Amino acid sequence: MIDLSLRRCAWGMGDALMAKYHDEEWGRPLHDDGKIFEFLVLESMQAGLSWRTILYKRDNFRRAFAGFDPRLVAGFGEADVERLLGDASIIRNRAKILAAINNAGRFLETQPEFGTFDAYIWRFTGGAVLRSHDPSRATSPESDALAKDLKQRGYKFLGSTVCYAHMQAMGMVNDHLPGCFLA
Numbered sequence: 001m002i003d004l005s006l007r008r009c010a011w012g013m014g015d016a017l018m019a020k021y022h023d024e025e026w027g028r029p030l031h032d033d034g035k036i037f038e039f040l041v042l043e044s045m046q047a048g049l050s051w052r053t054i055l056y057k058r059d060n061f062r063r064a065f066a067g068f069d070p071r072l073v074a075g076f077g078e079a080d081v082e083r084l085l086g087d088a089s090i091i092r093n094r095a096k097i098l099a100a101i102n103n104a105g106r107f108l109e110t111q112p113e114f115g116t117f118d119a120y121i122w123r124f125t126g127g128a129v130l131r132s133h134d135p136s137r138a139t140s141p142e143s144d145a146l147a148k149d150l151k152q153r154g155y156k157f158l159g160s161t162v163c164y165a166h167m168q169a170m171g172m173v174n175d176h177l178p179g180c181f182l183a
Contacts, residue, residue, distance in 0.1 A: 009180045011051070021055055027182065029129055029171035033117045036170055037107055038068035041100045043166040044157040045091045051165075053091075060089035065100065073104035099157035106155045121146070122172065130173045133183070139164045140173070 002019045012022025030036060042061060046054045054061075064087050066072035076084075084090065084097045107117055114120035124146045132140070143164035150158045158166075167173045176183040 006181050007179050008182065009175075009177050012180075015052065017055055018052060023182070026169055027171050027174050027176055030169075031118045031122075033111065034068060034070075036117055036121065037070045037104070038062075039166055039169045040103060040107070040158070041065060041068060041073075043162050043169060044099055044103070045093075045096050046165065047096070047157060047159075047162050049091070057090055060087070064090050070104040070107045073101055074108055076101045076104075096157055099155075103155050103158070106150075106153055110153060121170075124149075125167070125172050129171060130167075132173055132175050133177055134175070135177060137164070137175070140167075142172075143167055 002016055002023060004013070004016065004019055006019075006023075008019065008022050012019050012026070030039070042054050042058065045061065062068060064084055081094070081097055081101070085092050085094060110120050111117050114123075124142045130140070130142065139160040143160045146167070147158060147160040147163045150163070164173070168175050174183075
C-alpha cells in the first residue's frame with residue numbers, strides 16, 4: 001500500500017501509480033539488462049509526452065513488445081510494425097516503434113562488447129550514482145556523452161534529454177528533491 005501522505009517529489013504526489021513508481025523504481029540503481037532495455041524503450045516512447053501517459057500504458061507496452069525481450073523485439077518485421085501501429089493501447093508513432101526495434105538489435109550488439117549492457121551504460125557515471133537535485137535539469141555532460149556514444153553505435157531516438165531521463169529512471173542520477181523522503 002502506497003502512503004500518499006509521504007513527502008515526495010511533486011511529480012510523484014497525488015496519483016497512486018505515479019507515487020508507486022516514484023517510491024519503488026525511479027532513482028533506484030538498476031543493474032538488470034532486461035529492465036534497462038525496458039526503460040530504454042519506455043523513455044524513447046515518452047519523448048514529447050508525459051511520463052504519466054507512458055506509465056499508464058506500461059503493461060500494454062510490455063505485452064506489445066514481447067515482454068521487452070530484446071532478442072524478440074530485434075526480430076520484429078513489417079507485420080509487427082503494422083500490428084504495433086494498429087494497437088491503440090500504446091504510442092503509435094512509426095519512428096518510435098522503428099527505433100525500439102532498431103535499438104533492440106543495437107542493444108544485443110553492445111552486450112557482448114562489455115559483458116552486459118549494464119557494464120556499458122554505468123561507465124558513463126564511473127559506476128557511481130550522480131546527484132543533481134535540480135528540477136530544471138534535462139541533460140548533463142554524462143547524458144550528452146551517452147547519447148553521442150549511442151548514436152555512434154546506431155541507436156535511434158535516444159538524444160541527451162531522453163538519456164538523462166533514462167539515467168534518472170535507472171538510478172544513475174538521483175534527482176529526488178530536498179524534502180522528498182527518498183532524497
